[in-house]
Amino acid sequence: MSPKERLYSDLSWLWPMWGDPAGEYADYVQQVIAWIGKYGRRKYRTVLDLGCGGGKCSFTLKDHYEVMGLDLSPDMLARCQELNPGLATVCADMRSFDLKREFDIILVNDAISYITTEGDLRQVLDNCFRHLEDDGLAILTPDICQEEFIQNETNVFHSIPHPDHPDTQVVYITINYDPDPADNKYECLFLYVIRSPEGLRVERDLHHLGVFSLSTWQRCIRESGFDYHLEEYTGEEGKYRTLILFKTGGSHGSHDNDQ
Ligand SMILES: C[S@@+](CC[C@H](N)C(=O)[O-])C[C@H]1O[C@@H](n2cnc3c(N)ncnc32)[C@H](O)[C@@H]1O
The missing domain is CATH 2.20.130 (S-adenosyl-L-methionine-dependent methyltransferases)
Known part of the structure; x- marks a missing residue:
């Protein structure tokens, strides 16, 4: 299955020239690692880079964790392999993937915006919940909120x-x-x-x-069984809200931290 977007198919050669994996992406990943330290409850080892694209986040993540990249686009996964030779990758849809394993962390940077309905958003969140270990974190940075x-x-x-x-x-x-x-x-x-x-x-x-309102995000996150925290990241391209979702070990918890 090939995506409709030209940036992820016939024009994917333009992606490596748009944003430096060792610059702005590395800065973002360092912030992600700091959030893992802040909200995590134990040592974390495995990361699923969901909608990994050309692997610019995996580029830095792989120095700290055992990383797998998942993306819908074979062309972007080929770019990801060029940047991260030997990285484990899988071609799948974030709404329906089934890897039959769990991760400590799932990162979704700049990819959830391709989800256009609340039903699909719930499917992605449910799927993240299913693929996380207890006490695992899903870290989502949507491009924009309503x-x-x-x-x-x-x-x-x-x-x-x-x-x-x-x-x-x-x-x-x-x-x-x-x-x-x-x-x-x-x-x-x-x-x-x-x-x-x-x-x-x-x-x-x-x-x-x-694009979803913050209240839709919050409702869908709770319905999927996560606790969450809201953070903000200021990068070269501006400010981004980031949702830090927490899978409480055993049962659904309730320590929301709305801001
Ligand atoms: C803007 S790129 C971001 C890539 C990467 N996360 C980063 O930060 O550089 C968005 C990626 O999301 C992927 N994508 C879009 N819809 C998807 C879906 N339903 N399942 C998996 N990947 C998807 C696209 O193929 C593209 O590679």
Whole structure:
């Protein structure tokens, strides 16, 4: 099964040039490790990088944990292998995967936004619960919550040098648009302005994404059986809410920490 998004299929070569695994991604993963220290109750060994894409989080995670990457896109998993040779990976859908094993930690960075309905969100959360050991943590950083959504918000990013494309520069433009604020779906139009020795080309890639209010998140998390904490991460691209979900050993607990 190949994804519809061009960034994860025919244009996946653009992904390694968008964000430095040893820079901004490593900073984010160090924050994740600090949260594991803050909320964890024991020593943690195994991590599932859910929606791992090109493996930029796994790049740093694998120095600290035994990591498996899961993604829907074979092209992104190939990028992940290029960056992390030998990393265990599996091609599957985060809504329906069944690995028949449990992990200490599940990380979902910048991938849950591809979940566009509340039913699918519950399936992902239930699946995370099922794949976690007792006292395990699921750490979810959604791109955006409904409270922060801005119609036509436009962001511009610049490529970093890459040895496979030494003479290519890319400007990545993303534009968020919600055609129907009554549902949980919105569109993000990605435009890639690519300058190479062959000349200038502009590629277009429309992503259909999901956005949920914080209260929907909180309800779905509780219904899936997790306790949770809310944190915030400030990276190069701005502020992101992060949900730290805790699977209480034995039974469902109740020490929410809403902020
Ligand atoms: C923006 S990339 C983020 C990758 C990675 N987590 C990171 O932080 O660099 C989003 C990834 O989510 C994956 N994805 C989207 N929907 C998915 C699904 N239903 N199941 C598994 N992976 C999915 C895409 O294939 C893509 O590789």
